[in-house]
Amino acid sequence: xxxxxxxxxxxxxxxxxxxxxxxxxxxxxxxxxxxxxxxxxxxxxxxxxxxxxxxxxxxxxxxxxxxxxxxxxxxxxxxxxxxxxxxxxxxxxxxxxxxxxxxxxxxxxxxxxxxxxxxxxxxxxxxxxxxxxxxxxxxxxxxxxxxxxxxxxxxxxxxxxxxxxxxxxxxxxxxxxxxxxxxxxxxxxxxxxxxxxxxxxxxxxxxxxxxxxxxxxxxxxxxxxxxxxxxxxxxxxxxxxxxxxxxxxxxxxxxxxxxxxxxxxxxxxxxx
Amino acid sequence: xxxxxxxxxxxxxxxxxxxxxxxxxxxxxxxxxxxxxxxxxxxxxxxxxxxxxxxxxxxxxxxxxxxxxxxxxxxxxxxxxxxxxxxxxxxxxxxxxxxxxxxxxxxxxxxxxxxxxxxxxxxxxxxxxxxxxxxxxxxxxxxxxxxxxxxxxxxxxxxxxxxxxxxxxxxxxxxxxxxxxxxxxxxxxxxxxxxxxxxxxxxxxxxxxxxxxxxxxxxxxxxxxxxxxxxxxxxxxxxxxxxxxxxxxxxxxxxxxxxxxxxxxxxxxxxxxxxxxxxxxxxxxxxxxxxxxxxxx
Numbered sequence: 270x271x272x273x274x275x276x277x278x279x280x281x282x283x284x285x286x287x288x289x290x291x292x293x294x295x296x297x298x299x300x301x302x303x304x305x306x307x308x309x310x311x312x313x314x315x316x317x318x319x320x321x322x323x324x325x326x327x328x329x330x331x332x333x334x335x336x337x338x339x340x341x342x343x344x345x346x347x348x349x350x351x352x353x354x355x356x357x358x359x360x361x362x363x364x365x366x367x368x369x370x371x372x373x374x375x376x377x378x379x380x381x382x383x384x385x386x387x388x389x390x391x392x393x394x395x396x397x398x399x400x401x402x403x404x405x406x407x408x409x410x411x412x413x414x415x416x417x418x419x420x421x422x423x424x425x426x427x428x429x430x431x432x433x434x435x436x437x438x439x440x441x442x443x444x445x446x447x448x449x450x451x452x453x454x455x456x457x458x459x460x461x462x463x464x465x466x467x468x469x470x471x472x473x474x475x476x477x478x479x480x481x482x483x484x485x486x487x488x489x490x491x492x493x494x495x496x497x498x499x500x501x502x503x504x505x506x507x508x509x510x511x512x513x514x515x516x517x518x519x520x521x522x523x524x525x526x527x528x529x530x531x532x533x534x535x536x537x538x539x540x541x
Numbered sequence: 542x543x544x545x546x547x548x549x550x551x552x553x554x555x556x557x558x559x560x561x562x563x564x565x566x567x568x569x570x571x572x573x574x575x576x577x578x579x580x581x582x583x584x585x586x587x588x589x590x591x592x593x594x595x596x597x598x599x600x601x602x603x604x605x606x607x608x609x610x611x612x613x614x615x616x617x618x619x620x621x622x623x624x625x626x627x628x629x630x631x632x633x634x635x636x637x638x639x640x641x642x643x644x645x646x647x648x649x650x651x652x653x654x655x656x657x658x659x660x661x662x663x664x665x666x667x668x669x670x671x672x673x674x675x676x677x678x679x680x681x682x683x684x685x686x687x688x689x690x691x692x693x694x695x696x697x698x699x700x701x702x703x704x705x706x707x708x709x710x711x712x713x714x715x716x717x718x719x720x721x722x723x724x725x726x727x728x729x730x731x732x733x734x735x736x737x738x739x740x741x742x743x744x745x746x747x748x749x750x751x752x753x754x755x756x757x758x759x760x761x762x763x764x765x766x767x768x769x770x771x772x773x774x775x776x777x778x779x780x781x782x783x784x785x786x787x788x789x790x791x792x793x794x795x796x797x798x799x800x801x802x803x804x805x806x807x808x809x810x811x812x813x814x815x816x817x818x819x820x821x822x823x824x825x826x827x828x829x830x831x832x833x834x835x836x837x838x
Contacts, residue, residue, distance in 0.1 A: 280648045286639065290718060291656050293671045294663065296682060300674065309680050312689075354569060357562035365559035377566070380574050382823055385775055386799035387816025388573075390809060391580035414573045417566065445552035475664045477778040482804060492666045496782060506674060513667040524662040525655055531662070532722045536764050 297517070301510035308506050323511035333512060336494035340516075343405060343490060344473040347412035348466050355420030356462070360450060362421075363428040364436075374425065377418045385478050388414065393482055403485035411479045416469035423468065423534055427461030428454065464530040467523045474520060491516050578820070581813040589810035597810075604814040614815070616790055617798035623705060624794060625773045628712045632769060633762065635713070636720030641750075643721065644728050654722070661719045669782035672711045673698065676783075698784055704791045711779055716772075720765045727761030728754070763834060767827075774823055795819055 300308055302319040327333050358377075362370055392411060393402070401407040431454060439449040455462075480490040495516060498509045524531060549555050553562075588600040608614050643650065660668070675682050676697040684694040697707040731754065739749050777796050780786065786793035786801060793801075795815065803812030 279642075279645065283642055283647055283653070284649075286642075287653050287656055290660055290714065293668075293675060293714065294659055296675065297667070297671045311680065311685060313682055313685055354565040358566040361559035361562035365562070366556055367559050367563075373563070377570060379827075380570050382771055382827065383574065383577075384796065384799070384816050384819035384823065385777065386796055386803065386812065387581050387820050388577050390584065390803055390813055390816060391577040393803075394584070394809065395580070410573070413569070417570065421566065446554050446558075447552045450553065471662060475662075475666075477666045477781070478800070481781075492664060492778070495666060495670065499782075504673070509670055510674070513664075513670055516664050517667050520662055520664055521659055524658060528655060528658060531658060532719070532726065535661075535719065536723060536768055 294517070294521075297510055298514050300506060301514045303507065303510075305507060308510075323507035324515075327508050327511045327515070333491070333494055336489050337491045337515065339405075339484075339488055340474055340491040343408050343412060343488075344470045346405065346409045347416050347473050348469040350409065351413050351416040351420045351469050352462065352466060355417050355465075356424050356455075359421050359424035360428055360454070362425050364433065374422065377421050381415055381418050389479055389482050396483060402483060403487045405488050407483055408480060408488060408490075411483065412473045412476060415476075416472055419468055419472065419534060420465050423465040423530065424458070424461060426533070427458050427465075431457050464527045464534070467527045468530065468534045471520050471523055474516075578817075581817050584810055585814035585817055587810045589808075591807035591809055600810070604811045605818075607811065608814060608818065613790060613793075613798065617793045617795050620705065620790070620792065621774070621794040621796075624709060624712075624776070625770065627706075627709050628716070628773055629766065629769050631709070631713050632717045632720045633765065635717045636724050636765065637762075639717065639721040640724035640728055643725055657718045657722065659718075660715045663715070665715075665778035666782055668711065668715055669779040672707075672714075672779075673783055676707060699788050701788055701791050704784055704788060708780060708783060708792050711783070712773070712776070715779075716769060720769065723761055723765040724758060727758035731757055767830060770826075770830075771823070774819070 299315070301323050302321070303314070303317055304320050304322065307314050307317045361367065362374060367373070389411070392407070396402045396404075396407050435457070436446070436449045436453050439453045440446060444452065475492065476490070477492045480493045484490065484493065491512070495509065495512045498505045498512060527534075546555075550558050550561065585604055586599060586601055587597055588603065589597045643653070647653070676684075678684060678694055678696040678699075681697075683697070688694060695703060697703050700707075735753050735757075736749060739753060744752070775796060776794065777800065780792055780794065780797055781800075784792045786797040790798075796819070799812050799815040799819065802815060803809050
């Protein structure tokens with residue numbers, strides 16, 4: 270076989286594998302655009318007249334939309350508070366003489382290892398006692414337990430990449446370190462902050478177990494709400510697919526936006 | 542402390558100002574880690590059913606004693622182990638293979654990397670639902686394809702034997718790309734010199750892979766391993782929507798067992814002791830892994 274033919278085959282093989290990995294997602298989107306008849310036809314249809322009726326069914330009574338906004342709200346709030354207390358700590362780790370820095374960073378990371386069932390049970394019992402079940406506050410606080418460690422680790426590696434000379438130059442010009450932090454370091458870290466925010470938002474958006482246990486009809490998030498399309502009469506596939514597409518789409522778009530930081534974020538600075 | 546020193550502290554001009562910066566995160570994390578651990582410790586010593594709170598009383602190590610002879614606990618431990626071992630082994634082998642393929646130049650490699658990431662970031666609950674759809678015995682795509690190839694349709698998720706492998710396959714789909722991209726990062730950081738030297742010495746491709754590439758990317762493999770390990774131990778969402786641990790207890794992991802015990806059977810005392818046992822296991826294992834890593838490095 271000639272080199273060229275080999276290269277061609279190699280390309281085909283690789284792309285076939287990539288297609289196999291993408292196929293289930295494509296199938297989700299296709300199903301969401303099918304009528305009931307098309308969705309259950311055999312052989313499965315790849316070409317059909319698309320319909321948005323599943324989407325209008327999902328949005329019809331407004332409850333899914335309400336839960337969708339809950340997801341946004343909890344994601345934004347937990348991200349915001351994580352940035353608020355994570356960024357100063359990350360800055361301290363990079364710029365201040367501190368003993369046992371690595372131990373501290375790993376301690377923060379280790380909070381993510383705790384088995385969810387052990388974390389959630391005490392909170393459930395206490396929240397129940399203090400009427401905090403089914404509140405946004407309770408969920409935001411729990412979500413911060415995992416988003417904080419991401420913010421700290423991602424921001425630490427970002428601050429490390431910014432030269433201290435720039436801050437020093439500002440301080441020689443007479444501003445305090447605090448002002449230099451706000452006026453120089455923070456603006457320079459904007460891409461890092463954006464990536465960390467998106468990452469933290471995705472984590473919170475994707476979360477399921479804590480929301481399942483801690484929320485009710487009021488603050489339920491989209492990931493829990495979608496399971497309500499699985500009814501006793503069976504699964505309403507069109508609706509599930511439409512709601513699923515609505516949940517997954519923003520994550521995929523955000524994920525592509527921060528692609529560069531994604532593997533790094535998921536391995537917390539393990540891979541530079 | 543006078544005003545001037547206080548001002549210096551808040552302007553972060555003194556070295557000890559870091560205390561101000563790390564205080565919020567320390568307080569928060571202590572509150573959300575120490576509190577649940579102590580509370581779980583206390584709850585685990587209680588005979589405590591949510592359905593009958595009036596009957597709550599101290600039982601000492603009763604819940605732990607019960608756990609040791611509870612066959613469902615041992616069963617879920619075994620299921621967790623099978624899940625983790627098979628998923629990790631398959632994902633590592635496939636991940637390395639895919640990464641090796643992707644180091645070669647190919648058409649649209651940038652786009653390929655992007656598409657490749659998608660399964661990994663997809664919302665796990667939705668991942669579960671997509672696969673329930675694909676596995677559907679009657680209308681599912683998988684049985685359709687198998688039928689065309691002449692195989693009999695299978696009830697993948699409700700089969701006592703097939704369910705666990707059907708779920709493993711979903712994890713493999715979701716996370717192999719992640720492993721591949723971590724390994725790829727390792728492969729792209731490889732130095733050229735040792736390979737040139739090996740070529741001069743007449744080493745073939747296979748020898749180069751086992752004697753050079755594999756040892757050099759070990760740190761990256763370790764990272765992929767540790768993160769897969771941690772996440773699989775916590776894995777819940779996808780199993781919940783696909784099988785809820787069933788059929789019977791065929792796919793019931795420790796996590797699912799703990800959830801059902803606490804929130805379906807309302808036995809929160811026992812659920813707390815399961816949670817603490819899991820915490821003990823994951824801490825012991827990660828200490829062991831770090832010990833191994835340090836010993837090697």
